[in-house]
Amino acid sequence: MSNKSYIEKPISKKQLKVLSALLVSIFSFMFYVCGSVFFEELSNIEKIRDSHIYIGNRDLAFGAIFFIPVLAVPDYMFILVLLDKFKDNVMKLFIKIAIISIPVMIISSITYSFWIGSELRANGYSHCTLYDSPTRGAPVIWVKSDRYCQKRAVLIEYDLLKRLDQYDNDGKEPSDEELDVMIVELLEDNPFYRREYGLSDLKKRQPL
Numbered sequence: 001m002s003n004k005s006y007i008e009k010p011i012s013k014k015q016l017k018v019l020s021a022l023l024v025s026i027f028s029f030m031f032y033v034c035g036s037v038f039f040e041e042l043s044n045i046e047k048i049r050d051s052h053i054y055i056g057n058r059d060l061a062f063g064a065i066f067f068i069p070v071l072a073v074p075d076y077m078f079i080l081v082l083l084d085k086f087k088d089n090v091m092k093l094f095i096k097i098a099i100i101s102i103p104v105m106i107i108s109s110i111t112y113s114f115w116i117g118s119e120l121r122a123n124g125y126s127h128c129t130l131y132d133s134p135t136r137g138a139p140v141i142w143v144k145s146d147r148y149c150q151k152r153a154v155l156i157e158y159d160l161l162k163r164l165d166q167y168d169n170d171g172k173e174p175s176d177e178e179l180d181v182m183i184v185e186l187l188e189d190n191p192f193y194r195r196e197y198g199l200s201d202l203k204k205r206q207p208l
Helices: 013-049 059-082 089-122 151-169 176-188 191-196
Strands: 054-057 140-143
Touching (some): 013 054, 013 059, 054 151, 151 176, 176 191
């Protein structure tokens, strides 16, 4: 069997531009995400002062604002590639900005984590470990009352929190009876719960 030598072809200019356009889209999206989670986290401070029913806290979200410059430089670099105006000094700029921004992001995130935790506890909130998610980046849920942290609500946590948002928007809190009915209704609409309790016929159960 004869050995064949393969010559690796250099990437063409067109392929480079297509790749650059894809990377610009990715970095721009990450840019948007970092800004969004940062401002969402800032809104939690106001929610605490307004005594919202629950707070969804992401510790790393506060430091995300300092990661934006790290994303902005490669975004700018690939835009230059698209315009055929690439400059070698952009990589040096990226390294300098990364050396400054990444430590600031880490330090600010850790500092904010300690501060927001103490602020939540000082305002009567407690961490609902039942609602903790294994998904990286998912918010940690803090509730102003233990009655909002129920084991039976784990399956319908997302929908329950959305319902509670409506109460917060109206400046109200559900009574114990309203909360109970709300959880039962959401459970009966959940396919996993219906299968477990044999409610495929959508028969209504009494409040638990």
